[in-house]
Amino acid sequence: MNEKVLMKGNEAFAEAAIRSGCRYYFGYPITPQNEITEYMSRELPKHGGSFVQAESEIAAINMAYGGAAAGGKVLISSSSPGIALMQEGFSFLCSTEIPLVILSVSRGGPGVGTIQPGQADYYQSTRGGGNGDYHLFVFAPSSIQEAVDMMARAFEIAEEYRNPVMIYVDGVLGQMMEPVILPKPIPAISGDEISKLRPWAMTGTGGKREHNVIKSLYLKPEELEARILDMDQKYQKAKNELVLCKTEGLKEAEIVFVAYGSTARITEEAIELLAEEGIKAGLIRPVSLWPFPYDVFDQIPDTVNAVISVELSMGQMIDDVKIGCRGRFPVSLSGRVGGILITPPEIAADARKALGVRA
Amino acid sequence: MTAVFQYTKGMLPEETTYCPGCTHGIAHRLIMEVLDEKGLLGQTIGVAPIGCSILAHHYMNVDMCESAHGRAPAIATGIRRVQKDKIIFTYQGDGDLASIGTGEIVQAAHRGEKFTTFFINNAIYGMTGGQMAPTSLIGQRTTTSAEGRDKDSAGMPIRMAELIATLDGAVFVERVSVDSPANIRKAKKAVQNAIEVQEKRLGFGFVEILSTCPTNWGLNPVKSLEWLRENMIPYYPLGTLKHPGEVK
Ligand SMILES: Cc1ncc(C[n+]2csc(CCOP(=O)(O)OP(=O)(O)O)c2C)c(N)n1
Ligand code: SF4
Numbered sequence: 220m221n222e223k224v225l226m227k228g229n230e231a232f233a234e235a236a237i238r239s240g241c242r243y244y245f246g247y248p249i250t251p252q253n254e255i256t257e258y259m260s261r262e263l264p265k266h267g268g269s270f271v272q273a274e275s276e277i278a279a280i281n282m283a284y285g286g287a288a289a290g291g292k293v294l295i296s297s298s299s300p301g302i303a304l305m306q307e308g309f310s311f312l313c314s315t316e317i318p319l320v321i322l323s324v325s326r327g328g329p330g331v332g333t334i335q336p337g338q339a340d341y342y343q344s345t346r347g348g349g350n351g352d353y354h355l356f357v358f359a360p361s362s363i364q365e366a367v368d369m370m371a372r373a374f375e376i377a378e379e380y381r382n383p384v385m386i387y388v389d390g391v392l393g394q395m396m397e398p399v400i401l402p403k404p405i406p407a408i409s410g411d412e413i414s415k416l417r418p419w420a421m422t423g424t425g426g427k428r429e430h431n432v433i434k435s436l437y438l439k440p441e442e443l444e445a446r447i448l449d450m451d452q453k454y455q456k457a458k459n460e461l462v463l464c465k466t467e468g469l470k471e472a473e474i475v476f477v478a479y480g481s482t483a484r485i486t487e488e489a490i491e492l493l494a495e496e497g498i499k500a501g502l503i504r505p506v507s508l509w510p511f512p513y514d515v516f517d518q519i520p521d522t523v524n525a526v527i528s529v530e531l532s533m534g535q536m537i538d539d540v541k542i543g544c545r546g547r548f549p550v551s552l553s554g555r556v557g558g559i560l561i562t563p564p565e566i567a568a569d570a571r572k573a574l575g576v577r578a
Numbered sequence: 579m580t581a582v583f584q585y586t587k588g589m590l591p592e593e594t595t596y597c598p599g600c601t602h603g604i605a606h607r608l609i610m611e612v613l614d615e616k617g618l619l620g621q622t623i624g625v626a627p628i629g630c631s632i633l634a635h636h637y638m639n640v641d642m643c644e645s646a647h648g649r650a651p652a653i654a655t656g657i658r659r660v661q662k663d664k665i666i667f668t669y670q671g672d673g674d675l676a677s678i679g680t681g682e683i684v685q686a687a688h689r690g691e692k693f694t695t696f697f698i699n700n701a702i703y704g705m706t707g708g709q710m711a712p713t714s715l716i717g718q719r720t721t722t723s724a725e726g727r728d729k730d731s732a733g734m735p736i737r738m739a740e741l742i743a744t745l746d747g748a749v750f751v752e753r754v755s756v757d758s759p760a761n762i763r764k765a766k767k768a769v770q771n772a773i774e775v776q777e778k779r780l781g782f783g784f785v786e787i788l789s790t791c792p793t794n795w796g797l798n799p800v801k802s803l804e805w806l807r808e809n810m811i812p813y814y815p816l817g818t819l820k821h822p823g824e825v826k
Contacts, residue, residue: 243659269659273652274685281649281682285656288643289623293656307646315643413660421641421657423664426620432635433643 221400228363229254229393231401232322232386233262235370236294238404241320242268243291245282247275247301250334251390252324255296266407276301280308287317288433290413290420292374296322298390299340300331303348309383310349313450314435316419318377320370321355321385324393327531327558335558336390338482341535344387345509352447354454356384356461357508359479363397365506371402376461380453381419387508389531391481391560457510464512465504472501474570475519475548477540478529479505482561486529489566500570508536516543523548525573529566530554549573586611588619590639595630599792599799602631604756605669605698605765610638612769613665616777622665623657625650627679629671630704648679651686654693665776666693672713673703676738680712683742687782690747694772694783697738700791701810708794712736715809720794735813739786743819749781751820755788755811757803764816771821780822788814 226234233255236244244259260270269286273279276297287293297305302323312319323344327337344357356376360366366388373384414422424430437443468490469475478486483504490500501519505512519526526548528537534552541550553569555561571577585591588610596602613619619640626634628647635642645653650668657666675683675697683695702720703709710720710727713735717726727735743751750772754765765787772783788810790802797805 243656245656271655271659271689274681277649278652278655278682278685281646281652282656282659284645284649285625285643285653285658286660287656288653289657289660291656291660308649311646421623421643422661423621423623423641424619424639430635430639431641434635436632436644 221403223398223400225396226363226399227254227394227396228366228388229324230258231363231367231399232370233258234401235367236320237262237266238402239371239374240405240407241292241294241374242266242407243286243293245271245273245279245286245293245295247273247279247297249298249301251326251336251393252296252298252322254393255322267409268407276304277307280305283319284308284312284317287312287319288315288421290417290422292407294320294322296324298324299326299328299337299343302340302343306348309347309355310351310353311435312383313353313355314351315433316381317383317433318381319383320373320377321383323385323387325387325389327556333558334390336481336560337531337556337558338389338480339532339535339556340387341508341530341532344385345511352450354509356380356382356457357387358384358463358506359387359508360392360506361480361483361504363392363395363399366392367399367401371405380457382453387480389480461507462510462512462514463506464515465506466502466515466518468499468501469503469518470520471499472520473499473522473524474574475501475503475523475526476529476566477503477505477526477536479508479536482529482531485561485563486566488563489570492563492567493570498570498574498576505536511539511543513539513543516545519544519548521547526550527553527569527573529561531561532556586614588614588639590637592637594637595633597793599790599802600630601756601789602698604762605696605787605789606634606637608762608766608769609667609669609696612766612773613640616773618665618773621663622667623661624666625653625657625668627668627670627674628705629674631669631671631698632705634669648674648677649682650674651679651682651691651695655686655689655691658691658693665773668693668695670695670697671704672697672699672701672711676712676736684745687742687745687748687784690749690781692776692779692781694776694785696769697784697786698789699738699786699814700789701735702791702794704791704794713738715813737814739784739819742784747782748784748820749822750775750783752818753786753788753814753816755806755816757788757790757806761816775822786814
């Protein structure tokens with residue numbers, strides 16, 4: 220069996236990426252994810268890979284595009300304002316169908332905001348700020364172990380769908396330490412293997428095939444429309460295949476929380492507090508944020524009185540929660556912003572309020 | 579009979595979208611000719627810019643990708659890490675390289691990236707319809723400097739080759755022009771040298787190619803060549819600014 224080690228989240232994510240066969244990383248320092256950049260700078264050269272400290276996040280994402288378009292297995296990471304700058308590239312990578320894994324370790328915004336954790340990048344992650352009809356596949360693990368396990372899968376999905384995949388965590392998961400079982404390393408691909416496994420990549424024609432062109436320009440509207448419809452087939456397939464969600468105690472619940480990432484763990488404690496008072500609360504924890512698990516909300520029994528979206532934001536996921544609820548339940552928000560973590564008693568208080576119960 | 583001129587294998591038999599008299603085509607051909615003569619076409623990867631030459635990959639018979647406006651040097655940096663034994667180049671206009679992408683080109687040169695940048699300076703934004711570029715000359719009329727470029731509000735035209743030459747990572751820097759057969763021959767020599775510098779992995783190579791934009795300059799092709807000679811060359815002097823011999 221693999222050994223359990225105590226590791227800081229960011230370092231565990233980076234190590235998991237290397238063990239997933241990633242050999243290229245391009246980054247620009249931003250807190251609270253600097254340990255990833257530092258770890259990659261130390262470790263990748265030992266594995267025959269490369270690290271470049273880019274001059275900006277715009278350059279970093281474009282280096283990643285070049286590296287991945289040339290057939291490399293690439294990871295990039297950043298935090299809120301940095302991810303904002305990378306969005307030009309996300310649109311490009313989606314349109315040119317280049318696989319990439321993005322680690323977003325979010326902090327409090329808007330603007331420079333704070334280096335403390337936040338979840339106000341839900342729209343940024345799931346709606347994007349790049350141009351055009353594109354989607355990132357977004358996963359939000361709630362423990363270091365879950366994130367580590369997701370890393371290899373993220374590379375697989377990126378490869379299979381030829382689309383960037385984002386692992387979206389907040390600063391809590393990046394900065395905390397937890398015991399974690401690291402995955403077994405898988406071999407990296409290099410040299411001729413790249414052209415065999417990724418025949419679309421820019422590896423040089425070798426005079427043996429027609430030239431490969433990686434492009435997103437379609438001047439003829441009909442061609443572009445056909446292209447976008449093509450991409451959409453992939454996104455529809457993802458909606459069938461990539462939805463991930465965990466639920467707890469929905470059947471007996473009188474109130475249901477929806478929470479993702481580290482907030483879901485805080486919510487679980489609030490559920491215990493409420494249970495002590497005889498209030499039965501259930502939890503929906505979306506693990507894939509895009510595609511969002513709308514169908515899971517159909518499992519909420521009609522007897523439930525209220526649904527609460529718990530977020531470290533002014534309410535962003537709450538839009539998706541409302542879509543999932545289809546007007547069947549009143550939906551409200553429980554959250555803190557500014558880099559402040561919500562506490563279990565605060566969540567419990569919001570639940571009582573929604574139920575019209577006095578403490 | 580010996581053929582004195584024929585198709586170069588690097589250029590695909592496509593009709594280009596360039597306007598009559600535009601010298602983008604000459605620059606394309608020079609690069610592809612050199613790669614063909616050196617037998618490097620199969621080992622070359624190119625990055626096309628945003629600008630009139632966005633479709634360069636349509637004409638050049640090597641693996642290529644498109645880039646976001648100005649980002650080609652960052653993309654080439656990423657390619658270099660994965661494809662260590664290939665010849666890599668970017669092909670960029672002046673809006674692309676000297677405006678939105680100054681950060682990327684300066685930093686790639688500063689890192690001493692082992693690829694070659696071909697910088698097509700036509701002193702104007704061609705693709706978007708003739709707006710002022712950072713390289714537009716003082717007094718040059720463009721759609722965003724209708725009275726002529728004014729130094730007080732727009733600054734002096736930026737000399738990219740000189741700027742790049744100040745960076746230690748750039749080991750080969752030359753400015754050439756494609757306005758006359760003699761200059762075209764010199765331009766080809768510069769391309770050859772730049773590729774050789776890359777083959778030896780000596781550092782970053784930069785070839786600035788003065789080029790025409792008859793359409794947006796509002797001049798016919800012949801007058802455009804004259805305008806380039808009379809106005810651009812005096813401000814953008816031709817010649818080698820740096821070659822590896824100078825670098826310890
Ligand atoms: C982010 C972004 N901003 C602006 C544009 C619009 N744009 C397309 S080409 C171009 C200028 C290109 O000029 P230059 O690089 O000089 O090349 P030329 O067309 O003259 O060959 C601009 C501004 C764009 N495509 N993307
Ligand atoms: S607009 Fe200018 S640069 Fe563009 S193709 Fe026409 S002449 Fe050439």
